Amino acid sequence: MQIRCALVGMPGSGKSTLGRQLAQHSGVPFIDLDQRLEQTLGCSIRSYFEVAGEACFRDLEAQALADVAQQPGGMLLSTGGGAVLRADNRDVLRRFGSVFYLHALPEEICRRVQHDRTRPLLQGGNPLKRLRTLYAQRDGLYRETARHVIETGRSSVRTLVGMAALQLEQDLAADAAQRAAE
Numbered sequence: 001m002q003i004r005c006a007l008v009g010m011p012g013s014g015k016s017t018l019g020r021q022l023a024q025h026s027g028v029p030f031i032d033l034d035q036r037l038e039q040t041l042g043c044s045i046r047s048y049f050e051v052a053g054e055a056c057f058r059d060l061e062a063q064a065l066a067d068v069a070q071q072p073g074g075m076l077l078s079t080g081g082g083a084v085l086r087a088d089n090r091d092v093l094r095r096f097g098s099v100f101y102l103h104a105l106p107e108e109i110c111r112r113v114q115h116d117r118t119r120p121l122l123q124g125g126n127p128l129k130r131l132r133t134l135y136a137q138r139d140g141l142y143r144e145t146a147r148h149v150i151e152t153g154r155s156s157v158r159t160l161v162g163m164a165a166l167q168l169e170q171d172l173a174a175d176a177a178q179r180a181a182e
C-alpha cells in the first residue's frame with residue numbers, strides 16, 4: 001500500500017509548505033497542482049486569471065486534478081484553495097486517498113499573506129473581508145471533502161508534519177484491514 005494524500009484548505013493555510021515536508025517525511029513525490037498548472041500555462045495563475053478569467057481557470061484546474069488523480073503510485077498532492085468548489089473535484093479528491101483539511105481562521109491567514117501579491121482572489125482592498133467571505137463559502141466544502149482536519153493555529157510545521165504522518169499511518173492500516181475483510 002502506498003501513501004496517497006491530498007491537502008485542501010484556504011489560500012495561505014500552508015498546503016505547499018506542509019505538503020513538501022510531509023512528502024519528504026513519507027518518501028513519496030510531492031505534486032503542487034498550482035505549480036503544475038503554471039508550467040502547463042507558461043505563465044502565473046494570477047496573469048491567467050487576469051486574461052482568461054476564473055471560469056477558464058477552474059476548467060483547467062479540474063482537468064489537471066483528474067489527470068494527476070489517475071496517475072498510479074504514492075504521492076502527496078497539494079491543491080489550490082478553490083479546488084473543492086466543484087462537486088466533481090470533491091469526488092475525485094475523496095477517491096484519490098487521504099484528504100487533509102489544513103484549517104486556519106481568516107484572521108490568521110491574513111497575517112500570513114498580507115504581503116503576498118501572487119494570489120489573485122486576495123488582491124484589491126481589504127483582504128480580511130475577502131478571506132472571511134471565502135471562508136464562509138468554503139469551510140463546509142473542505143470539511144465534507146477531508147477525512148481529517150488539521151488545526152494549523154500555533155503549531156510548528158514540524159509538529160503538523162508529525163501529526164499528519166501519524167494519521168496517514170493509521171489510514172494505511174485501516175485501509176489494509178478493510179481490504180483484508182472484504
Ligand code: S3P
Pocket residue numbers: 009010011012015034045046079080081082083119120121
Ligand atoms: C485559489 C487559490 C490559489 C490558486 C488560485 C485560486 C482560490 O491557490 O489555485 O489563485 O480559489 O482560493 P492557493 O490556495 O495555493 O493560494
